[in-house]
Structures are given as structure tokens and as C-alpha cells.
Amino acid sequence: MDKHTTDRDLIIRMCIAGHFSWDETSRALKLYGMNELYAKDKRDACIIVAIKNRIYKLDEIDDLLIKQGLKKITPDE
Numbered sequence: 198m199d200k201h202t203t204d205r206d207l208i209i210r211m212c213i214a215g216h217f218s219w220d221e222t223s224r225a226l227k228l229y230g231m232n233e234l235y236a237k238d239k240r241d242a243c244i245i246v247a248i249k250n251r252i253y254k255l256d257e258i259d260d261l262l263i264k265q266g267l268k269k270i271t272p273d274e
Contacts, residue, residue, distance in 0.1 A: 205231045206270050209244060210255060213270075219248050240267045 202208065208229055212222040223233035234241045243265055247258045259269035 201229055206272070209234075210270060213248070213253050213255065213258065216251075216253055217248070219245050222248060239265065243267060244270065 205226065208226055208231065209222060212225050217225065219234060226233050234245050236242050236245055240262065243261050244258065247261055252258060252261075255271050259271055262269050
């Protein structure tokens with residue numbers, strides 16, 4: 198049996214790398230049994246804004262999140 202990831206940020210990172218839209222990213226998360234991107238959640242809202250503004254560089258998205266005092270999307274090395 199194949200194992201599905203439980204890392205929501207991993208799915209979001211893959212969607213961003215694939216230049217998915219907000220709807221496509223939310224659908225991918227839903228297919229993995231995870232919460233969709235939710236605009237009322239501050240961290241999700243920052244990610245949504247990045248996607249809507251076609252910001253697909255993870256380091257730029259991390260900068261946006263850090264400026265808001267939120268956890269970055271890339272894992273710590």
C-alpha cells in the first residue's frame with residue numbers, strides 16, 4: 198500500500214512549484230484529506246495572497262510569512 202504524506206506544507210510546496218491556483222491547491226489538499234486553504238487563517242491567507250499574486254518562489258513566500266510572525270513554509274535544514 199502506498200503511504201500518503203501527513204505534511205500539509207509539503208503538499209502546498211508541491212502545488213506552488215506546479216504553479217497551482219488557489220482552487221487547485223485547495224483541491225489537492227482536500228484529496229489528501231487535509232484542510233483546504235482557509236482565508237480567515239492568517240498563515241493560509243498569506244499563502245493565498247502569494248498564489249493570487251503569482252509568487253511561486255518559496256523563499257519569497259517564507260519572507261512574507263516571517264514578516265507576519267508566522268511559521269515559514271519550507272522546512273528548517
